[in-house]
Amino acid sequence: MRQGAIWINNEQAGILKETDEGYFFSYDESYLNKDNAIAIALSLPLQENAFQSEYQFPFFDGLIPEGWLLDIAHKNWKLNPRDRMGLLLTTCRNCIGNISVQEI
Numbered sequence: 001m002r003q004g005a006i007w008i009n010n011e012q013a014g015i016l017k018e019t020d021e022g023y024f025f026s027y028d029e030s031y032l033n034k035d036n037a038i039a040i041a042l043s044l045p046l047q048e049n050a051f052q053s054e055y056q057f058p059f060f061d062g063l064i065p066e067g068w069l070l071d072i073a074h075k076n077w078k079l080n081p082r083d084r085m086g087l088l089l090t091t092c093r094n095c096i097g098n099i100s101v102q103e104i
Contacts, residue, residue, distance in 0.1 A: 001017060001018065001019045001020075002017070002018045002085050002086075002089065002103070003015055003016065003017045003018075003103070003104040004016045004085075004088065004089050004101045004102060004103055004104060005101070005102045005103075005104055006025070006040060006099070006100075006101055007099065007100045007101070007102065008038065008040060008098055008099055009038075009098045011031065011034075012028055012031065013027060013028060013031045013037075013040060014026055014027040014028050014031065014040070015028070015104070016057075016060060016088075016101070018056075018085040021052075022052060022053055022054045022055070023052070023053045023054075023055065023056055023057060023085075024050050024051065024052050024053075025040075025044060025050065025051045025057060025060075026049075026050035026051070027040075027046060027047070027048070029048070032046055032047075032048065040059065040099065041059040043057070043058065043059055044057065044059060056084045056085065056088070060088055060101075061084055061088075063088060063092045063095055063099065063101070064084060064087045064088055064091060064092065065087075065091055069091075070087075073087060073090065073091050077090055077091075088101055089101060089103040090103075
């Protein structure tokens, strides 16, 4: 099982997990209790229950580099372009915007 902490605006918002059963994303309880909590994406609204998907959630998949940047990740880190979770955990530590992913 691989996991990544999902940060938004420098606050840990939740955890993304990859298991044999698929992908799971859940918001941290402390983040949900904040007055200024915002959802990671419209497709992942604030809720206590975990989201589950057979495939990588489209929002997180959209953070992964494409084109020549993906080629650089593949060559420099020897990452398989089909390993979406590995790419997310390796290349999205410092994304453009307010989201970042840190491997746990």
